[in-house]
Every structure is written in structure tokens, then in C-alpha cells.
Amino acid sequence: xxGARKTLWDHVFTLxxxxxxxxxxxxxxxxxxxxxxGGEFLALPMEGVSLRWFEALFSNSRFYEAAVHSFRxxxxxxxxxxxxxxxxxxxxxxxxxxxxTNPLRVLMSAPLMVPEILTAIALLFFFFEVGVGNRWxxxxxxxxxxxxxxxxxxxxxxxxxxxxRSQEEAARSLGANGWLTFRRVxxxxxxxxxxxxxxxxxVISFDIFNISLLLKSVGKNTLPLELFDYLRYNFDPTAAAxxxxxxALTFVAVLIVDATVGLRSLRF
Amino acid sequence: MTTLRLDRxxxxxxxxxxxxxxxxxxxxxxxxxxxxxSGCGKTxxxxxxxxxxxxxxxxIAFGGRDMTRAMPEQRDLGMVFQSYALFPHMTVAENLSFxxxxxxxxxxxxxxxxxxxxxxxxxxxxxxxxxxxxSGGQQxxxxxxxxxxIEPAVxxxxxxxxxxxxxxxxxxxxxxxxxxxxxGITTIYVTHDQGEALVMxxxxxxxxxxxxxxxxxxxxxxERPQSLMVADFIGQSNTLTGRVTGREGELYVIATEDGPLxxxxxxxxxxxxxxxxxxxxxxxxxxxNTLRGRVVKTTYLGASCLLNIETAAGSRFTTHAPADSPLxxxxxxxxxxAAHKAWAFAA
Numbered sequence: 001x002x003g004a005r006k007t008l009w010d011h012v013f014t015l016x017x018x019x020x021x022x023x024x025x026x027x028x029x030x031x032x033x034x035x036x037x038g039g040e041f042l043a044l045p046m047e048g049v050s051l052r053w054f055e056a057l058f059s060n061s062r063f064y065e066a067a068v069h070s071f072r073x074x075x076x077x078x079x080x081x082x083x084x085x086x087x088x089x090x091x092x093x094x095x096x097x098x099x100x101t102n103p104l105r106v107l108m109s110a111p112l113m114v115p116e117i118l119t120a121i122a123l124l125f126f127f128f129e130v131g132v133g134n135r136w137x138x139x140x141x142x143x144x145x146x147x148x149x150x151x152x153x154x155x156x157x158x159x160x161x162x163x164x165r166s167q168e169e170a171a172r173s174l175g176a177n178g179w180l181t182f183r184r185v186x187x188x189x190x191x192x193x194x195x196x197x198x199x200x201x202x203v204i205s206f207d208i209f210n211i212s213l214l215l216k217s218v219g220k221n222t223l224p225l226e227l228f229d230y231l232r233y234n235f236d237p238t239a240a241a242x243x244x245x246x247x248a249l250t251f252v253a254v255l256i257v258d259a260t261v262g263l264r265s266l267r268f
Numbered sequence: 269m270t271t272l273r274l275d276r277x278x279x280x281x282x283x284x285x286x287x288x289x290x291x292x293x294x295x296x297x298x299x300x301x302x303x304x305x306s307g308c309g310k311t312x313x314x315x316x317x318x319x320x321x322x323x324x325x326x327x328i329a330f331g332g333r334d335m336t337r338a339m340p341e342q343r344d345l346g347m348v349f350q351s352y353a354l355f356p357h358m359t360v361a362e363n364l365s366f367x368x369x370x371x372x373x374x375x376x377x378x379x380x381x382x383x384x385x386x387x388x389x390x391x392x393x394x395x396x397x398x399x400x401x402x403s404g405g406q407q408x409x410x411x412x413x414x415x416x417x418i419e420p421a422v423x424x425x426x427x428x429x430x431x432x433x434x435x436x437x438x439x440x441x442x443x444x445x446x447x448x449x450x451x452g453i454t455t456i457y458v459t460h461d462q463g464e465a466l467v468m469x470x471x472x473x474x475x476x477x478x479x480x481x482x483x484x485x486x487x488x489x490x491e492r493p494q495s496l497m498v499a500d501f502i503g504q505s506n507t508l509t510g511r512v513t514g515r516e517g518e519l520y521v522i523a524t525e526d527g528p529l530x531x532x533x534x535x536x537x538x539x540x541x542x543x544x545x546x547x548x549x550x551x552x553x554x555x556x557n558t559l560r561g562r563v564v565k566t567t568y569l570g571a572s573c574l575l576n577i578e579t580a581a582g583s584r585f586t587t588h589a590p591a592d593s594p595l596x597x598x599x600x601x602x603x604x605x606a607a608h609k610a611w612a613f614a615a
Binding site: 164167172175180 | 318319320339340343345346347350351355356357366367370371415418424
């Protein structure tokens, strides 16, 4: 037998991988676990099991409103970026003059590289300067769109970059015009990039803190802001319940995407 | 009848002159190969015909209609790409259906034509498969079927066999040629493989550095090259430089460093010329032309032996000898070749 004999290094490697996974997943599991705690504090060891903190959460209208606000911001960010991020990627990869491709790519990714707090401060000044201020949640929505833009742009750009353009030429030679070729050949090919990008944009927008803190309208908190406010004065497992519900919601979102467009299309 | 006419096509990329005055008339049902080394402009020529590249000068006409500025989708052609360019998110049947749907063919008609074409490329039963579930050879046949199902006026093939392994490539040569003859479709085939071009074509267009070096039947190209480039690119050749000193009937008498040679050649030769002899036409016995030399190297090829021979004047020849030839490096050898097997062209 010349089968693969496990060396010491193989065992060390397996152990390392296991440790990394534990390091990543343990906090999430811990939070989920604590949300079912029967005790008064967000602490171990758990004092019994109960659903009372979920009850406390759902009877707390502030959390509910914050969650709706966050969901709406995230959904709009994902949808708007799904359109403008995709269009921007198409322009930069396909139509921009060759010497501008790289500068534009960097520029489009700038929101990722500039510290979020600086973007937030700049936008704050800007919106007050132009007279919009923090009315109508316009500032916070645009802030979210801006910060999550690169996720769609970069995903679509890389999908476009790896796309074999002779497929488009094949479609043209078969008699399809430019628009039909885009709709039936190019778009399906970059769809995984668009969906992945939108999913990222949604999750990041749902999670983002600094931008929301500076640009929010008076009295309208996002879920992370509400959670932070809550934790400043309380330290009970309601916070863990909020986290558990968010995790469950994200999970549901992924399942819905899988059921409708299919995660199999999201292979890289 | 001319299906496709290229009239003094020129193409520039910036200041690079890629195609220089390409003229070509292609008759209905003809199989034409564009053959040449990479960078010779053969693919660019094909892409100009397809409409993927705009020509900088000259005109392209399909069946007498000027199509120089027409969009690719208006040109009525089918194209097979080196990468096949199958639509990965569509099944085999959907790939074939695409061109028919775009042409607004009725569903019942579509199905019939898809079934017919798949049968033609021996892929019946593969309708529901996705391209990634097929082997390279099968994908290639799907690409061929997708181009043929729309029954285009001209079929364009861009190095379609380059990504296949050697044995499959040999089979596919005959398969494509056979299919082309059955369908009777005018075909332009781009390749850098001279073997493919010789086996498949009615006519070969040898290109080099953006110009047409020679255009003719495989036999003409192989036996009567008009330039050193063509002689060297197609098959193996031995060439000698010389000077025309006279004529003996059909034949030229040409003075070379290795003595006078009798050859046939392009009409009207005078002055400096080159003489070409293919290795398989040189024997190890005296002939119309006889040269003496010394074996420099022998290479065993299985079916035969390749001999490298140097003459007293320093000219090098390669020739074939039987596999059991006793000739070893260093031995003296007499070479002979018939006058009508040697060919002279302008130097």
C-alpha cells in the first residue's frame, strides 16, 4: 500500500483548522446559547433555560422599530447597489479607456479603504452644508449605499473580468443584437457576482455602526445602534436574543436566495 | 459563384499595420484554410469577416452585397471559437435553440432542426446536458452544431481543434471535412497546423506578417511554393540558392554551389532563385540530379530513419532512409532526386 500516510504535520494542520473554526464560531454559539438563559445577566454559567428574553424583546417596540429601519436601509442599499454597482462595473471593465481602468477601479473601491468614520464625518458635513441635514433618513441611506457600493462593484467586476467574451461574439454571430446578447448571455454569466455582491451589501449595511451613528435621523435608531444604547444601561440577555434573531434572519435570507436563484449559481 | 469577397482589406491597430491588402474570393461550398504562424493576421482576417473587428480599409461582400460596415448579427454566418464559447448556463438543446429563437423560428421547426443537427454531429440524446457535463470533443461538436443549426451562408472556424488532444484532433479533421461536404457549406478555417490545412481544404491561403504569401490547392502549396516562407512553413524542405543559367525544354538549369541542378519551377524565372526538394523525394541513389555528401546525424523515427547530410559545399539536406539503413554518421552517401520533384522559385 502506498496510500497517504498521515504525518505529524497533517495532524497539527487538522488541529489548527479546528481551532480556527472554534475561534470563529464559539462567540456566535455562546451568544445564541445565552439568549435562552433563565438568569438576569448576560453571563455564564447559565441559570436555567427560558424564552423570557425573546418575550422581552418582542414586547420592546424600540427594538422592533430599529430592526425594521435597519432592514429597510439594508434592502434599499442592496437593490440600489445591485443596479449602480453592476452598471459601474460594466463601464469600468468594458467601456472605460484602458489607461483609466485601474484608477477607476481604485476610486470605486475607495469607500472600503477610507476609514468608515472619516466617510461618516465627511458625509455629515456635506449633508448639513447642502441643507438636507439628517431629515428623511436620506443621509443615512446614502451613507449606507456608499459604503456598501464596493462589494457589488468588485464582485461584478471580477465576474465580468473572468467572463469569456467570445460567448458574446458567439451570440452576436448567431444573430442576437447587443441588448439581447447582454440579457441572455452576459447577465446570466455575471448573475452570481451580482447576487453575491447584493448579499454582501445587505449584510454589511445591516451591521454597520459608525455611519449610522453620525448620519441617523433623530429618534430613528438602526438595530446595532439600539443594541449599543441598550447595553449601556442594561446587561441582560435581551441583547443576546436580539443577536440570535438577527442571525436567524440572515440565515433565512440565505435560504430564500438558495430557494429562488439557487446558491449553486454562487460558485466562485 | 462567389459567396464571399474580400477586396483589399487593411487593418491597423494604432500604427501597427496588421493586414495589408488582403484579397480573397471564396466560391460557394468551398473549404478555405487561412494558414500561418501566430501573429500573421489569419485570426484578424476571420474576425473582420465575422464583423468583430472593423476594417480600416477595403470592402467585404457576402453574395454580392456589401457588408463592410454590417453588424455581426446581420452577416448570416456561423462561427466556432477556439474556446467553443458555449453558453454555460444553457443545455445543449438551449445552446442550439438560441440562434433559432433569435431568428424567430417557430417552436416545432426549432425542435426538428435541433434534432437533425444533433444527429449530424452524433450527439442525439445529449439535449438535456450542460456543456460542463461534456468532454472536450463533445463540446466542440456542440459548438459546431450551434453554428450549423442556423443554416448560415458561411461557416467560420477559429482554430477549433487547438484544445483537443492529438488523436481526437485527427478524427475531428475528417469529421469536420466530411460534415462540411455533406452540408455543402462555404467554410473558412483558421489554423496554424499545416497538417490540418492540407487534409481538409479545397484551397489554402498561407499568410505571413499581414499579407497573403500564396493561395492555392493543398497540392500547389506543398509542391509548388512561391516563396521560402511557404516552403518552410508547409512540411519539411531542403532549399538551395542558385542562379538560372539556361533551360532544357520544360526544365531550368540552375547553377548552385553543389553543381548544376535540373528542376522545374515557376514560369519566367531568371537570376537568383531557390531550389526546393522535399526530404521524401531524395533517394540514396543517383538520379536526374546527383549530389554527394556525408551523413552528419541519423534519427530513428520508427517507420523510417531521418538522415542529416552535409555536402562538400556545406549545404545541409535532410532525407528519409529505411529504418534499417546501414548509414551511420560519417559515412559517405550519394543523393539523387528527379528533376520534376524539385521546384525552383524566385529567391
